[in-house]
Amino acid sequence: MLLEAGAFCADRWRHLGDDEAVPEDETVTVSYARWTRERAALTRRNAPLGLRLPNDVAPLVLGEDVHRFAVIVLDFPRFTDGRAYSQARLLRGRLGYRGSLRAAGNVLRDQLLFMRRCGFDSFEVGERAVAENWLAAFDELDVFFQPGEDRMPWVLRQRRAVA
Amino acid sequence: MYRYDAFDQRFLEERVAQYRDQVRRRLAGQLSEEEFKPLRLMNGLYLQLHAYMLRIAIPYGTLAPEQMRMLAHVARRYDKGWGHFTTRTNCQFNWIKLEETPDILADLATVQLHAIQTSGNSFRNTTADPWAGAAADEIEDPRPYCEIIRQWSTLHPEFSFLPRKFKIAVSAAKEADRAAVKVHDIGLYLRRDEAGDVGFEVLVGGGLGRTPILAETVRDFLPKRHLLSYLEAILRVYNQHGRRDNLYKSRIKILVQHLGVARMREAVEAEWAAIDKAALALTDDTIADFARHFAPPDLAPVPEADAAFAAALASDKQFARWVEHNTARHKVPGHAIVTLSLKPYGRPPGDCTAEQMDLVADLAEDYSQCEIRLTHEQNIVLPHVCRSDLWALWCRLGPAGLATANIGLVTDIIACPGLDYCSLASARSIPIAERLSRHLAAREDDIGELKIKISGCINACGHHHVGHIGILGVDKNGEEFYQITLGGSADQDAALGSIIGPAVPSAEVTNAIDRLIEVYLSQRVAGERFNDTYRRIGAAPFKAALYAPRPAREPAYAA
Numbered sequence: 001m002l003l004e005a006g007a008f009c010a011d012r013w014r015h016l017g018d019d020e021a022v023p024e025d026e027t028v029t030v031s032y033a034r035w036t037r038e039r040a041a042l043t044r045r046n047a048p049l050g051l052r053l054p055n056d057v058a059p060l061v062l063g064e065d066v067h068r069f070a071v072i073v074l075d076f077p078r079f080t081d082g083r084a085y086s087q088a089r090l091l092r093g094r095l096g097y098r099g100s101l102r103a104a105g106n107v108l109r110d111q112l113l114f115m116r117r118c119g120f121d122s123f124e125v126g127e128r129a130v131a132e133n134w135l136a137a138f139d140e141l142d143v144f145f146q147p148g149e150d151r152m153p154w155v156l157r158q159r160r161a162v163a
Numbered sequence: 164m165y166r167y168d169a170f171d172q173r174f175l176e177e178r179v180a181q182y183r184d185q186v187r188r189r190l191a192g193q194l195s196e197e198e199f200k201p202l203r204l205m206n207g208l209y210l211q212l213h214a215y216m217l218r219i220a221i222p223y224g225t226l227a228p229e230q231m232r233m234l235a236h237v238a239r240r241y242d243k244g245w246g247h248f249t250t251r252t253n254c255q256f257n258w259i260k261l262e263e264t265p266d267i268l269a270d271l272a273t274v275q276l277h278a279i280q281t282s283g284n285s286f287r288n289t290t291a292d293p294w295a296g297a298a299a300d301e302i303e304d305p306r307p308y309c310e311i312i313r314q315w316s317t318l319h320p321e322f323s324f325l326p327r328k329f330k331i332a333v334s335a336a337k338e339a340d341r342a343a344v345k346v347h348d349i350g351l352y353l354r355r356d357e358a359g360d361v362g363f364e365v366l367v368g369g370g371l372g373r374t375p376i377l378a379e380t381v382r383d384f385l386p387k388r389h390l391l392s393y394l395e396a397i398l399r400v401y402n403q404h405g406r407r408d409n410l411y412k413s414r415i416k417i418l419v420q421h422l423g424v425a426r427m428r429e430a431v432e433a434e435w436a437a438i439d440k441a442a443l444a445l446t447d448d449t450i451a452d453f454a455r456h457f458a459p460p461d462l463a464p465v466p467e468a469d470a471a472f473a474a475a476l477a478s479d480k481q482f483a484r485w486v487e488h489n490t491a492r493h494k495v496p497g498h499a500i501v502t503l504s505l506k507p508y509g510r511p512p513g514d515c516t517a518e519q520m521d522l523v524a525d526l527a528e529d530y531s532q533c534e535i536r537l538t539h540e541q542n543i544v545l546p547h548v549c550r551s552d553l554w555a556l557w558c559r560l561g562p563a564g565l566a567t568a569n570i571g572l573v574t575d576i577i578a579c580p581g582l583d584y585c586s587l588a589s590a591r592s593i594p595i596a597e598r599l600s601r602h603l604a605a606r607e608d609d610i611g612e613l614k615i616k617i618s619g620c621i622n623a624c625g626h627h628h629v630g631h632i633g634i635l636g637v638d639k640n641g642e643e644f645y646q647i648t649l650g651g652s653a654d655q656d657a658a659l660g661s662i663i664g665p666a667v668p669s670a671e672v673t674n675a676i677d678r679l680i681e682v683y684l685s686q687r688v689a690g691e692r693f694n695d696t697y698r699r700i701g702a703a704p705f706k707a708a709l710y711a712p713r714p715a716r717e718p719a720y721a722a
Contacts, residue, residue: 058403080201080284082324086402089321094437110185110202117320132193140181143174145314146321147442155170155314156449 001130002102003112003123006138008130013050013071023047029073032057043068052104055083059090066095071122076105085118092119092149112137119149164225164534165310165456167275175272178279178318182206183265190262205323207253207281208264212586215259217267218281223291223309223333224252224537228524231535233274235520241267245516248505250577250626251288251330252537253281257584285323286316290332292341293536296459297546299494301335302353303361307453308390309333311445315391322398326405326413329398330370337364343539343653345369345377346629348415349397354384362386367397367427368419371623375659376416379424381431387450391443396435404430460532460547465497475554482557484608485568490553497550501531503543503560504567504575509601511593512578513541522563530556539626539653540577540614542570573613573680574600577626581619581636582643588619590636590643595672602673603680610680613693616651629653631694632679633660634672643669649679649705650697663706678708 002011016028022042029050035042042049050071053059059066066072072091074084084103091097102122103115109132112123116138125134144154167175182202189199203209207218219234226234234254238246241263242256249255259267271277280286289309296304312331316322322329334342335353344350350366363385369378385393401415419427476483490499503523506512515523523543527535530552531545538544548556560566569575576599579585581592596617603610616630620637627633633648644666651660667675680693682705687696697705 080324081407082284082322083403083407085321085324086399089399093439108198111324114318114320114323132188140184141174141177141318143170143177145174145317146319148320155174156445158170159168159452160446160449 001125001127003125003129003134004100004121006135008125008135011124015050015052015073027070029071039065053087055081055087057087059087059095062091062095066091066097067099069097069099071100071102072097073102073104074120076103076107076111079106079108079111085114088115088118088120089149109134109137113141117144117146117148117150117152164227165222165306165453171275171314172272174317175275175277178277179265179268179272182268186261186265201283203261203264204283205280205285206264206268207278208259208261209282210586211257211584212582213584214257215261215264216584217256217259217264217278218249219254219256219271219276219278220281220288221252221254221276221537222313223289223295223306224293224539225291225295225306226535226537227274228527228533228535230274230276231520231524231527233271233276235517235524236270237267238517238520240270245514246520247511247580248513248515248537248541248543250539250541250579250624251281252290252293252539253288254537255580257580279317282328283323284325284327285329286319287328287330289313289316290330290342290347290539292334292336293538293544294341294491294500294546295335295536296457297493297498297500298336298339298341299492300339302355303335304454304457304459305333305335305351305353306457307450308351308353308363308387310453310456311390311450312394315394315443319398322402325398325402326407327410327415329401329415331394338655340653340655340657341538343626343629343657345657346371346375346626346653347378349394350378351390356384360386363390365393365397367431368416368424370414370416371626371628372414373411373621373623374414374417374420375623375628376420377657377659378416379419381424381428388445388447389440389443390445392438392440393431393435395443396431396438399434400427400430460534462493462495462498462532462547462549464495465549465551467496469497469551472550472553481566481568482554485557485566486553488568488572489570490548493547499548499550499553501545501548501553501556502538502570503545503565504569505542505565506569506575506600507564507567508569508574508604509597512576512596512600515543519563519565522559522565526556526559540575542575569604569607571612571614572607573603573610573615574607576600576615576617577630578617579619579624581617581625585619585624587622588636589621589638590619590645590669592617592619592625592636595634595636595645595669598673599676602677606680610684611692613680613683614652615676626653627651628659629657630660631692631697632676634676637666639666645669645672645675647675647679647709649702650694652694656694661702663702664710667709675709678711679705682708 048070332347365382366378532547536544578592578596582588618625618627629651646666648660
């Protein structure tokens with residue numbers, strides 16, 4: 001199940017294994033390893049393509065290719081492993097990626113707001129997210145002390161605007 | 164000192180509500196202990212041996228009287244009537260109930276105190292020179308920058324799940340480092356460049372723990388407007404490349420050692436070159452806004468000659484001793500920086516009762532411009548005391564047990580809570596500190612400056628690596644032994660101590676320290692402190708004395 005744009009929804013993407021054939025006209029994500037191996041063939045397709053990027057790959061290696069993806073899936077193998085937060089910021093802030101940025105893996109309620117601030121707009125969550133109303137997690141704080149990829153105002157600049 | 168505005172207060176109240184809901188979900192079973200643990204740790208709540216421990220942040224060690232009174236309130240209402248000040252200038256309460264923690268944090272929020280990020284793998288409390296704003300040798304007050312860092316590092320969305328905890332210290336007096344800057348993940352010295360502009364020397368990769376390392380300079384001079392973007396560059400390199408496979412190799416110091424400081428510098432500078440610096444730039448106006456909070460108090464210079472003060476010194480030897488050891492020159496003539504010792508002879512270092520906290524708050528109002536500081540050496544500073552008030556101040560300390568005149572002396576011991584409280588400890592620290600303090604008190608004036616630091620395990624919360632004499636508790640088949648290091652320092656001459664030899668059993672520690680001190684006393688030349696002598700003559704004489712054959716009734720040291 002996904003949490004996107006303030007609602008729960010089903011995942012319309014198919015996440016291809018590396019040994020599965022690539023369908024011509026289906027929205028699929030591929031692994032980073034497959035992308036590097038089959039880049040030429042994958043870019044010839046017309047259907048939207050997504051990328052699953054492991055959290056030990058520096059996103060800057062994608063360069064301009066980043067704009068070829070409709071979704072990039074970043075991984076939280078454990079919620080305590082925060083490398084994907086930096087990947088997200090680099091994809092958004094440094095590479096100017098404007099597609100969907102999805103958090104996958106050990107995605108928990110109390111990290112959702114951090115993720116949104118780093119540029120994630122899609123979250124793979126379990127069934128419990130509905131019962132426990134994880135949507136509320138985004139509204140728990142509205143004062144921020146850092147600029148974020150979500151473009152929310154932040155205190156240091158808000159103060160000078162008030163002054 | 165810094166006062167919250169509407170943004171700060173709103174944030175803190177939202178944060179308390181957020182945490183209250185997290186506790187509710189935990190108590191309702193919606194969160195497993197594994198899921199709740201990082202959440203409570205982000206609010207400084209540890210599960211210790213006997214109860215929960217709550218660690219409250221004292222940002223850069225600066226406290227207002229009403230904040231100190233609130234700590235007293237927490238001690239009385241929610242704990243057993245006392246608290247413990249730590250080497251990170253935090254305040255710990257050791258007997259806390261989980262279900263009461265939201266109320267404690269709500270109480271604290273009314274005086275702009277919190278427990279955010281006093282644990283967990285994120286930024287910890289940023290520390291500073293406890294004499295900031297009062298010392299004559301500082302370039303400028305470091306606290307505005309500490310507050311800027313505190314705010315920027317609060318619930319940082321990118322850096323709240325780092326490989327490991329992250330500690331920053333700021334000092335504006337490199338030649339008299341009172342903030343142990345070089346044993347921090349990032350150390351910042353305020354300095355001037357050739358043009359006279361103020362900025363920072365940036366050091367990275369210091370730390371204690373099981374792999375003690377002194378920080379190295381990655382940038383000689385960083386203009387202050389770029390402070391936050393440069394910190395972001397360092398943290399981003401660390402967040403991506405710091406090790407996560409081994410808890411003990413995950414601090415940034417290990418990354419710096421692995422890469423070497425030159426490659427670390429390249430990585431940081433490359434990241435910094437690509438960062439949008441304008442987004443995080445500190446304008447002169449912004450810096451001035453923060454600096455205004457720390458405007459120096461209006462202290463009138465007082466003539467050096469003061470007949471009443473001189474008479475008091477002459478008439479009361481105890482007072483004169485206290486003035487000698489516990490006061491230092493203030494930048495304004497006729498005023499003093501006063502340190503109140505939390506090291507009464509034979510008692511646990513750093514403990515403070517609710518009554519003592521209330522008294523310190525009163526004293527700060529009466530004599531110190533409403534300012535209180537905490538030191539990483541676990542004492543309390545009243546930074547702005549007029550010399551003519553020292554007698555009246557001192558007279559009120561004795562009955563409260565706060566007049567111990569031992570700052571910088573051998574009984575001014577740092578010790579972690581150790582096995583009496585801590586679930587990580589291998590051995591007890593407090594009883595060792597108490598025995599040494601009681602034993603050495605009578606001779607402390609003769610021994611002079613000698614810093615003993617005691618940790619109950621390899622994590623080194625008691626900073627043993629940087630003690631002139633360091634004592635580390637180790638467990639040997641269920642028995643407490645203590646490994647001794649010599650020659651460390653956390654000051655401007657920062658150094659890591661060297662292990663002198665096999666660990667000694669608990670019952671032998673006092674005797675062992677005695678032998679080391681005897682070597683110093685017999686070998687020192689005029690004016691030499693313990694470390695001076697040690698550095699001159701080396702470890703051999705100390706080792707020989709410590710491990711010399713002893714009477715048969717004494718137990719042998721462990722091999």
